[in-house]
Amino acid sequence: MKVIADMHIHSRFSVDGKDDMMTMCRAAVDRGMRYICFTEHFDMNPRDYGFGYFAFKKFSEAIDMARDEFGGTISILKGLEFGEPHLYPKEFETMLKKDFDVILGAVHWLGQFLIGQKELEENFGQEEIFEKYYTEVLKATRFGGFDILARQSQVKFQS
Numbered sequence: 001m002k003v004i005a006d007m008h009i010h011s012r013f014s015v016d017g018k019d020d021m022m023t024m025c026r027a028a029v030d031r032g033m034r035y036i037c038f039t040e041h042f043d044m045n046p047r048d049y050g051f052g053y054f055a056f057k058k059f060s061e062a063i064d065m066a067r068d069e070f071g072g073t074i075s076i077l078k079g080l081e082f083g084e085p086h087l088y089p090k091e092f093e094t095m096l097k098k099d100f101d102v103i104l105g106a107v108h109w110l111g112q113f114l115i116g117q118k119e120l121e122e123n124f125g126q127e128e129i130f131e132k133y134y135t136e137v138l139k140a141t142r143f144g145g146f147d148i149l150a151r152q153s154q155v156k157f158q159s
C-alpha cells in the first residue's frame with residue numbers, strides 16, 4: 001500500500017525534531033506523498049523539556065515558505081500537537097484561534113511522570129500505567145476540541 005499522507009510529523013520546530021522543514025517536504029515529494037501535516041509539539045507542563053520551545057511566528061513563516069516552494073506538488077498542512085489539552089483549557093483555546101489546519105490532542109504526561117520515563121515504571125506496575133494512561137486519554141477525549149488523538153508509541157506491552 002502506498003502511503004500518500006502523513007498527518008503526524010515533527011520538524012526542527014519541535015524540541016525532539018531535528019530535520020529542516022524544506023528537507024522533509026522534499027523527501028515527502030520524492031516519495032510521491034500528497035499531504036503532510038507538521039504537527040509540532042506544544043506542551044504546557046513546566047516539567048516538559050519542550051516547555052516554551054514552540055515559536056509560532058517562525059513556524060508560520062517556515063510553513064509559508066514551504067508552501068511557496070512545494071505548494072503545487074504537495075499539500076502542506078499547518079498543525080500542532082497539544083499535550084494534555086484538558087489540563088490547559090485557556091492555552092488550548094488560544095491555540096485553537098490561530099490558523100492551524102489540524103490539531104492533535106496528546107497525552108505525554110501521567111501526573112508528574114513523562115511517559116517513557118524510567119521513574120514511571122519504577123513507581124507503577126504495567127497495568128497501573130495502562131490504567132493511568134487510558135484514564136488520561138479519556139479525559140482528553142471528553143474534553144475534545146482537537147481533530148485527532150495522537151498515538152502514544154511509548155506505551156507498550158512487554159512480552
Ligand SMILES: [Zn+2]
Pocket residue numbers: 008010039081150
Ligand atoms: Zn508527535
